[in-house]
Amino acid sequence: xxxxxxxxxxxxxxxxxxxxxxxENEINGYEKYLKEIYKYTGRAYIVGITGPPGAGKSTMTxxxxxxxxxxxxxxxxxxxxxxxxFTKGAILGDRVRMNDLSLDKGVFIRSMGTRGSLGxxxxxxxxxxxxxxxxxxxxxxxxxVGVGQSEIDIVKNSDTTLMIMVPGLGDDIQAxxxxxxxxxxxxxINKADKDGAKKTALEIEMMLDFKKDWKFRPPVNLCVAxxxxxxxxxxxxxIKHKNYLESSGELTKKxxxxxxxxxKELVQRxxxxxxxxxxxxxxxxxxxxxxxxxxxxxxxxxxxxxxxIIND
Ligand SMILES: Nc1nc2c(ncn2[C@@H]2O[C@H](COP(=O)(O)OP(=O)(O)OP(=O)(O)O)[C@@H](O)[C@H]2O)c(=O)[nH]1
Numbered sequence: 001x002x003x004x005x006x007x008x009x010x011x012x013x014x015x016x017x018x019x020x021x022x023x024e025n026e027i028n029g030y031e032k033y034l035k036e037i038y039k040y041t042g043r044a045y046i047v048g049i050t051g052p053p054g055a056g057k058s059t060m061t062x063x064x065x066x067x068x069x070x071x072x073x074x075x076x077x078x079x080x081x082x083x084x085x086f087t088k089g090a091i092l093g094d095r096v097r098m099n100d101l102s103l104d105k106g107v108f109i110r111s112m113g114t115r116g117s118l119g120x121x122x123x124x125x126x127x128x129x130x131x132x133x134x135x136x137x138x139x140x141x142x143x144x145v146g147v148g149q150s151e152i153d154i155v156k157n158s159d160t161t162l163m164i165m166v167p168g169l170g171d172d173i174q175a176x177x178x179x180x181x182x183x184x185x186x187x188x189i190n191k192a193d194k195d196g197a198k199k200t201a202l203e204i205e206m207m208l209d210f211k212k213d214w215k216f217r218p219p220v221n222l223c224v225a226x227x228x229x230x231x232x233x234x235x236x237x238x239i240k241h242k243n244y245l246e247s248s249g250e251l252t253k254k255x256x257x258x259x260x261x262x263x264k265e266l267v268q269r270x271x272x273x274x275x276x277x278x279x280x281x282x283x284x285x286x287x288x289x290x291x292x293x294x295x296x297x298x299x300x301x302x303x304x305x306x307x308x309i310i311n312d
Contacts, residue, residue, distance in 0.1 A: 004019055004022075013108060024124040037130055040133070041130045042255075044137045047238060050183065051190075052164075054166075055190055064234065065139075069104060074138050076129075078142045079109070080144045110128060160238050161183055191224065192223055201221075216245075274309045275309070
């Protein structure tokens with residue numbers, strides 16, 4: 001086993017950070033480390049945190065993590081950094097908010113980009129989850145920007161997805177109704193110190209009523225992340241979902257599906273790389289010349305190249 005992998009498994013924080021960087025930058029040999037890490041994964045419980053911008057995702061993560069830490073568990077946090085310059089300020093703010101957490105030896109915080117090659121959570125994020133798992137985290141939080149694709153991706157990559165809502169979404173709830181139902185395993189109405197929190201909770205309950213055949217009906221609770229009120233209930237609800245997944249066998253199914261998707265992405269990535277490499281060979285350029293002179297058609301050329309990729 002490589003020295004760095006050994007140190008990560010022993011729980012060395014600096015090596016954990018170093019390995020994530022190696023994987024993020026795809027430094028030579030990174031896949032060998034991931035292969036070695038793999039059998040030490042599967043113990044951590046992965047929680048995705050999502051919700052509209054400004055709903056209090058960072059504040060909630062901070063408080064949940066502190067709650068978990070009071071029980072002595074080790075926690076990893078991956079904050080997904082939106083690549084858009086638009087939200088940069090908010091992310092800097094998040095870092096400041098979680099500053100005191102980063103001083104805690106039992107907490108590992110990392111922010112990562114959204115640049116997934118296939119539009120999903122980047123491979124680096126999925127790999128970082130595995131590294132943190134092998135490092136010994138009991139819980140790993142993935143906090144995302146609550147927009148579009150990243151919300152869907154977080155569901156695929158988490159065991160439990162916590163959907164944060166805030167009072168006064170009103171019509172927005174109607175608009176996102178269908179999508180939201182699929183996304184949240186646990187709902188929390190944050191900023192319950194503001195007017196209308198109970199009404200929002202009721203609206204979500206009504207929305208959940210539309211579906212009759214829940215195997216696990218998502219619990220809904222009120223919370224004031226800023227003061228910590230309701231954090232214990234939110235955590236209990238996450239654990240309720242965890243217990244359900246574990247006792248029903250759904251957790252294994254979920255992880256099977258996740259691996260299936262990840263393997264597919266890895267294969268696609270590897271093939272795309274081979275296709276890209278082909279573009280630069282003289283041999284291909286010569287064959288392309290022949291498509292112009294009609295000595296060969298482009299379809300036969302594609303067959304030749306596929307054969308070449310398979311056989312080389
Ligand atoms: N009144 C009230 N404000 C809150 C509460 N929780 C968080 N906030 C405030 O809401 C604002 C946004 O909180 P964040 O935790 O940054 O929210 P976020 O969802 O991570 O924000 P983005 O990263 O911009 O999407 C901050 O000013 C918080 O102080 C709460 O329970 N009540």
